[in-house]
Amino acid sequence: MHKLYLLVLCQFGENSQATFKSRDYAAALKAWQAGLKEARRSKNLQRISVFLYPLGWASEEFERYEDALDAYRPSLSLTHLLGQTEHEGHAFANLGIAHFYAGEDLSALEHYQQAHARYRQLRRSDLEADVLNNIGDLYERRGRFQEALYSYRQALTIREQLQDIGAQGRIFSNIGAISWHLGHYDETLSYYALALKAKRTVGDRRGEAATLNNIAVVYRKQYDYEQALDFYQNALTLRRTLNDPRGQAGTLTGIGMVYRDNGRMQEAMEAFQQSLSLALSIGEPRRQSTSLMQIGKLYALLGKTQQVHDAFNSSVRLGEGVFSLAVYSGKH
Numbered sequence: 001m002h003k004l005y006l007l008v009l010c011q012f013g014e015n016s017q018a019t020f021k022s023r024d025y026a027a028a029l030k031a032w033q034a035g036l037k038e039a040r041r042s043k044n045l046q047r048i049s050v051f052l053y054p055l056g057w058a059s060e061e062f063e064r065y066e067d068a069l070d071a072y073r074p075s076l077s078l079t080h081l082l083g084q085t086e087h088e089g090h091a092f093a094n095l096g097i098a099h100f101y102a103g104e105d106l107s108a109l110e111h112y113q114q115a116h117a118r119y120r121q122l123r124r125s126d127l128e129a130d131v132l133n134n135i136g137d138l139y140e141r142r143g144r145f146q147e148a149l150y151s152y153r154q155a156l157t158i159r160e161q162l163q164d165i166g167a168q169g170r171i172f173s174n175i176g177a178i179s180w181h182l183g184h185y186d187e188t189l190s191y192y193a194l195a196l197k198a199k200r201t202v203g204d205r206r207g208e209a210a211t212l213n214n215i216a217v218v219y220r221k222q223y224d225y226e227q228a229l230d231f232y233q234n235a236l237t238l239r240r241t242l243n244d245p246r247g248q249a250g251t252l253t254g255i256g257m258v259y260r261d262n263g264r265m266q267e268a269m270e271a272f273q274q275s276l277s278l279a280l281s282i283g284e285p286r287r288q289s290t291s292l293m294q295i296g297k298l299y300a301l302l303g304k305t306q307q308v309h310d311a312f313n314s315s316v317r318l319g320e321g322v323f324s325l326a327v328y329s330g331k332h
Helices: 014-021 025-042 045-061 065-081 085-101 105-121 125-141 145-161 165-181 185-202 205-221 225-241 245-261 265-281 285-301 305-317
Strands: none
Touching: 025 045, 045 065, 045 085, 065 085, 085 105, 085 125, 105 125, 125 145, 125 165, 145 165, 165 185, 165 205, 185 205, 205 225, 205 245, 225 245, 245 265, 245 285, 265 285, 285 305
């Protein structure tokens, strides 16, 4: 999800800016907490409001959504009290994001709509487009695809007017995902191609790798294994260049699935094992579980019952792999 955050790093000093940019959220959180404490001591409402934003954001990064809400709620009250309409819009948007991640979609939608109203009032079309994109994400998660498309297309129209190619690329990806859910695979490929062009234009290499991976998934769904493998390999090469082990693990899982579907079992096993090794190296339980699930399925196809149980039991212990006995027996 494209997040809306108030860009207030200039308020925090060089140390907190550096920790933020290096993605050292724990250190940044500590710096911002100290700043908030000092602002409260001086009873400076403006600075209190400023420091509450990044505290909420850092809490989201640690998946502490109640803590994020606890930071954003007083920031909303303060911005309203201070008559800061734009910052009030940011507060509503951030509350919407926190509620979204907490699975509270109705509250998220209500806050997004409040943010949208304020940005429209201020004629901040760039921020309006961000909120529309978030609303589209929410509708997509709820399976309300037509409403999601409506929001995404509104956001796209604004981004085209602003000539914001990078944001257009993200929205093309979102619309492509909706087409995927609806089973319109040729349309999905068309939107992903537009997304790929946009991401290459702006030099978004991580986005480019993700889009290459998404295109591969569509070709695999269409049983075009040669094209799928080609796009997966391109995504893998780019992710290796970017030193993205998490992305590499996901792409290797996709490559393994193509090999498995194409009857190339040994190559499939090698890809799944590489994916598992990467997931272990970065301590990512979800990725580990996914790799183990795929290894288990492959063993099931090979009729190796004990290895099937070993792989799936390991996956279950990681909290992600819950399978029926039908899968264990290789019936699916």
